[in-house]
Amino acid sequence: MATTPLAQEKVWFEKPMYDKAECLHFERLAKVDSIATFATTSGSSPEYGSRIVVLEKENQELKNIVAELKSIVGRLDERVKILEDRPPGIDPMRIAICPAKPPSPTPPKPTAKDDDDDDVDLFGSESEGEDEEAAKVREERLAAYAAKKSKKPALIAKSNIILDVKPWDDETDMKAMETEVRKIETEGLLWGAAKLVPLAYGIHKLQISSVVEDEKVSVDWLTEQIEAIEDYVQSVDIAAFNKI
Template identity: 60%
Template sequence: MTSVCPLAQEKVWFDKPKYDLAEKKYYERLAKIDDIANMTSPSAVIEVSNRLNSLEKENTDLKQKVGELTALLAKLEIRVKDLEKGNKSVGLQAVTPNSTVASQAVAKAAHAGSQASANVKTAGSQAKSQPAKQDDDDDGVDLFASESEEEDEEANKIKEQRLAEYAAKKSKKPALIAKSSIILDVKPWDDETDMKEMEKRVRQIEADGLLWGASKLVPLAYGIHKLQINCVVEDDKISIDWLQETIEEIEDYVQSVDIAAFNKI
């Protein structure tokens, strides 16, 4: 017993991969056979046959509709040809009477022209044979001169009247007055300045063409506020420099005056 190979006593299955591969192939073949069996089952066959029947029916309907459309198109072509033939015949019939009427009209026009020329010749000969006494009697006489002069005088009067009315209307219109809207920044000396009294002194400045508006206090720094006041002035009556100098004359309250905004109205 001691001479036996030690590997013979080991319980190792060296051929297991071969068996696994064989088992895998076996189950794959079984799966393929199952698919084939499912495909050949009665339910699958019925479904396929139903689809084939529906497709055949749709194909038949399409063929029928195509045939109907083809027949309709053929009828339309025949109808168009008949209409074209009818239009040609009507056109020929219409051309013949029109040509006849035109020829008759030309003949009538020619006859009328010959008669008119004859009448003109007759009238010319009669005019030459008549004496020209009336022309000699009427020389130097203008029957309508007085009427034309009166019409000219009336037209001139109407024209002058309208010009006078226009000038009166123009003079009544009020002339445009040029105005400006100004926002002034009035700065005090310090934070102890009485701003209400300063505004009161500023508004006491009155002049023709000066109108004071709204005002407010705008903070500057260190508790100091400036008075921002709006006014409207007439440019021809009030000078901005004069207004600034007049406000600066309030020396007890006003340090300086600046223009914050200026707009023409």
């Protein structure tokens, strides 16, 4: 059966697409004409007409940006939905951050050779091989160390004591009182410098320093010895007490 050349043309099947394109073309022309007409009738200059065209272009760009943002929000919604669909009790951030724990390797099975090594006593061989001469040397070294340590002089604890010795009145001979105080002597006692410190109404007190060994001289004993000088001394106070 013969076909006409017109039946072989595809333009008839694509006519709706062509019609749509032609419609869009005329719509754009009409929009440009309307803008030009508005600019002419309103007395605006061509500059305002071009400005309107620029604003329409910017408006279209904003629409494109809004469409892109909507697409991004849609993808985020899908991700949130996936995270919300996870089983309860599981932290999605931990799943994303912490990798899965690798399986622990299976320890190798002990061989017959390893069993033989376990039976070896490494420390026993050393103690058993120690002879009498090595033990004798060790004992001699220990004895020498103990003897050296015993000869080391022990640290003697000492204290620096400053005493305030008060007289009866202003007529007391302070020089004589200091002499009587210094007459107190015993092992572990050493007198130091002394000076007169004014009290009141012309009365002075004798402030004298001393160094004592704590194990040999007590503070109470020293105070009692000074107060025993009743002709000159009324009382004794401790002004300072420091360990040396």
